[in-house]
Amino acid sequence: MSTPAIRTSGLTVLLGGHRVLNDVSLEIASGESVALFGANGSGKSTLVRALLGLVPITAGRAEVLGTVLGSRTQRVPWQRVGYVPQRITASAGVPATAEEVVASGLLSFRRLRIGRSGREQARAALAEVGLADRAKESVQIFSGGQQQRVLIARALVREPELLVLDEPLAGIDHDSADSLAGTITMLRQRGTTVLTVLHEPGVLGPLVERAIMLREGRVIHEGPVPAPEPGHEDPAHDHVHPHVSSEPATHGRNLGLDAPLPQGERHREDAAHRGEQGAS
Numbered sequence: 103m104s105t106p107a108i109r110t111s112g113l114t115v116l117l118g119g120h121r122v123l124n125d126v127s128l129e130i131a132s133g134e135s136v137a138l139f140g141a142n143g144s145g146k147s148t149l150v151r152a153l154l155g156l157v158p159i160t161a162g163r164a165e166v167l168g169t170v171l172g173s174r175t176q177r178v179p180w181q182r183v184g185y186v187p188q189r190i191t192a193s194a195g196v197p198a199t200a201e202e203v204v205a206s207g208l209l210s211f212r213r214l215r216i217g218r219s220g221r222e223q224a225r226a227a228l229a230e231v232g233l234a235d236r237a238k239e240s241v242q243i244f245s246g247g248q249q250q251r252v253l254i255a256r257a258l259v260r261e262p263e264l265l266v267l268d269e270p271l272a273g274i275d276h277d278s279a280d281s282l283a284g285t286i287t288m289l290r291q292r293g294t295t296v297l298t299v300l301h302e303p304g305v306l307g308p309l310v311e312r313a314i315m316l317r318e319g320r321v322i323h324e325g326p327v328p329a330p331e332p333g334h335e336d337p338a339h340d341h342v343h344p345h346v347s348s349e350p351a352t353h354g355r356n357l358g359l360d361a362p363l364p365q366g367e368r369h370r371e372d373a374a375h376r377g378e379q380g381a382s
């Protein structure tokens with residue numbers, strides 16, 4: 103059997119005195135397309151950040167493309183990983199062209215200059231996200247969705263074996279969402295492992311082979327992509343989620359994103375997850 107792209111066992115992360123991830127054990131096969139679901143604050147971003155060595159692991163361990171990360175070792179095989187974080191812009195106030203931003207994905211400690219082949223690779227990656235004709239334009243004039251496509255191209259330019267996308271559908275238009283779906287389809291054909299943090303399956307639902315759902319830092323479901331309730335993607339929909347920690351993980355059961363609320367606590371989504379840009 104081949105090495106899994108990601109494997110965690112007992113992964114626990116404490117931040118600011120809070121147990122943000124609690125005993126997370128999961129496995130993602132090489133070439134698999136998996137989505138992480140869960141309400142705001144359930145630990146999705148923290149999980150991907152822990153897998154990428156961006157937050158310290160308190161206990162347990164993670165293995166990424168065969169490299170072990172634990173509380174003492176945080177080495178991540180970055181040359182083999184592409185990462186698009188949640189809601190950042192591609193410009194950051196710098197008047198760089200799309201091609202320059204994408205080519206910066208090739209820089210490393212060993213490689214400090216980008217030559218002609220790097221520019222060609224950057225243009226090929228921009229073509230993959232449907233922006234080949236905008237390579238020489240400044241990203242400052244791009245829409246939020248177009249900037250995100252530039253960042254996806256920057257993650258793709260190294261031809262990563264593992265691509266991690268954190269909430270890629272947040273705040274983007276239909277064209278960019280369709281472009282992303284096309285990119286993920288292509289990556290799956292190439293055998294790239296794709297881990298996507300999602301709040302709604304949206305256009306990416308059919309491209310996800312398996313869903314992992316978190317609640318309060320624990321895995322509560324692994325299996326088919328949960329079906330949203332009718333109207334869930336309507337901007338006027340009142341998103342509420344249960345907020346209990348004692349349920350065991352379910353395997354292969356379709357929970358639905360809007361499971362019935364238990365008595366007592368409820369967790370309300372913020373506007374950011376209804377497609378608007380903003381802090382989480």
Ligand SMILES: Nc1ncnc2c1ncn2[C@@H]1O[C@H](COP(=O)(O)OP(=O)(O)OP(=O)(O)O)[C@@H](O)[C@H]1O
Pocket residue numbers: 117118119120122140141142143144145146147148149382
């Ligand atoms: N550096 C930190 N210090 C303390 N608490 C933190 C820190 N980072 C995250 N948290 C807390 O950890 C919990 C999980 O946050 P995380 O961003 O992983 O959730 P999420 O599922 O990605 O949420 P969202 O859908 O809103 O992006 C939240 O309650 C958050 O406030």
